[in-house]
Amino acid sequence: MGHRLNDRQTAPGASPAASIETLRLRARVIAQIRVFFQHQGVLEVETPVCSRAATTDPAIESLVTRYTGPGAPAGLPLYLHSSPEFPMKRLLAAGSGPIYQICKVFRDGEAGRLHNPEFTLLEWYRPGFDHHRLMDEVERLVGGLMPEPAVARRLSYRALFQQRLQIDPHPATAEQLRNCALQQGVPGVDRLELPHRDAWLDLLMTHCIEPAMEPGLCFVYDYPASQAALSRVRPGSPPLAERFELYLDGIELANGFHELTDAAEQQRRFERDLQARAAAGQPVVPMDRRFIAALDGGMPECAGVALGIDRLIMRLAGVDHIEQVIAFPLSRA
């Protein structure tokens, strides 16, 4: 193997944060993913990184840039995508059939051990699948990339909370969830003010459940309807979001939906998000009306999932900071 670039360091932060060995592993894994989808007959696509519309999700802030020139002489704000979801669904509505994309996505305000403001996402869509059938495929893909055979556990969101915290997350009030966090000894809960019930669920998930998860792959599915995002909600008591997450060693790796295809419901959710943004003083961003129009024109029933490549590489490389798998993370970008 040739000499490492690190040896030629000339200024602090000039050398890559990831080792060349890790970058080779990264390239190998991405190549394997492409082979997997080629064998499955899933088409690789590209969609715009910069869009006129942004995600409305109040938990995700988009980075913004600006284009000025032919087509927009007065200048046009463009939002860097936080996931390629909307344009990929427009392709599905146009009859693309199953598609996947590997791309950089961007999120403002997110940097830490498991976050870099730009990161690599693998996102794919399967017409005719529901979220359970897509979990099977995620398991085949991720399991096939693991050095040892891996069988994923599957637990509903409710079962997960009941097993670990002896609380049913669906009927629990914010006050009950707060008391649960107090009992669990989450430090500083007595002084913590959170905006809504879902934030308390997120606190319990990140502080009590994730750290106690067994090693290996674990799917969590059927989320509270209030956390449906872009998934369909199955009527019932309580209604449940047909959404899943994949955890690897307690780290969130992928998020998937049995996709909402109802244009009117999608528009209502966007509007609700924007109201929540306005109320919280967050930027009220333009919703993707072309995406709504595509849903209105008819998008096939499908399931879709987004998987964080960097975190997957972290596990395969055996490192515990996302900077160790990215050549030039934020601190060196």
Place this chain on the structure above:
Amino acid sequence: MATYSTSEFKGGLKIMLDGDPCSIIENEFVKPGKGQAFSRVKIRNLKTGRVIERTFKSGDSVEAADVMEMDLQYLYSDGEFWHFMHPDTFEQVSADAAAVGDSVKWLKDQDMCTVTLWNGTPIIIEVPNFVNLTITETDPGLKGDTSGGGGKPATLETGAVVRVPLFVQTGELIKVDTRSGEYVSRAKEE
């Protein structure tokens, strides 16, 4: 009043928590992909030395603590307070027993110490890692005794007691590691 938001949190940042000045040891950004972001922080209370954990909601802010570190010269103790002086400005501050803590065992006139001040008042006195102190009392060792074993106790000019080799005698200057409280070597007069 100055405040810091969670996005400014990093190791070494001095903040007020529950009325006490604290130093952030470690800050972890925690966020579900589609959910609430948190800052999970390890913090040292500078008055008690205790390390605690605390979770903040991202975007919350906390009061900044007016904490600074200075290298000051130890002058003397009047029994209640320990007095230090800035070698350039001759400005003096006095520290109470709580601030001096275990450092009292190693404090020798004119030695330089790292003093942590909160709102201008010393809260931590750190002595150098190595200090030279004179032995005021130790049993005479047997000449030629080079046996490994434990050595013998010696009382130093500051009152501290350390174990020294048998050949070291009363009146000698020795070098001590203040972190472990162990004898290092004989020392020369400066």
